[in-house]
Amino acid sequence: MAPVKPKDSIPSYEAAFERLEQIADLLERGDLALEASMDAFEEGMKLVDICMKQIEAADLRLNRLIKDSEGRFQTDSIE
Secondary structure, rough: OOOOOOHOOOOHHEEEHHHHHHHHHHHHHHHOOHOOOOOOHHHHHHHHHHHHHHHHHHHHHHHHEOOOOOEEEEEEEOO
8 A cells, every 4th residue: 555645745636536546445345454444544534635635726726717807717826
């Protein structure tokens, strides 16, 4: 089972979600030992947090869309 990458190397949403699906499959099969199940669950919860933060960032960016004087949509710079 591959651990979550260190904080300085946050996986993309897609990579985190794919790993989360793998963990869910492992847990649903029910053939892991208790300790391995707990480790997988902990990793999964960290991945859920990573995914949620990335979704929130994307939502913030979308909510910052504005119309210019000609009615075209542009994004405000978040930085």
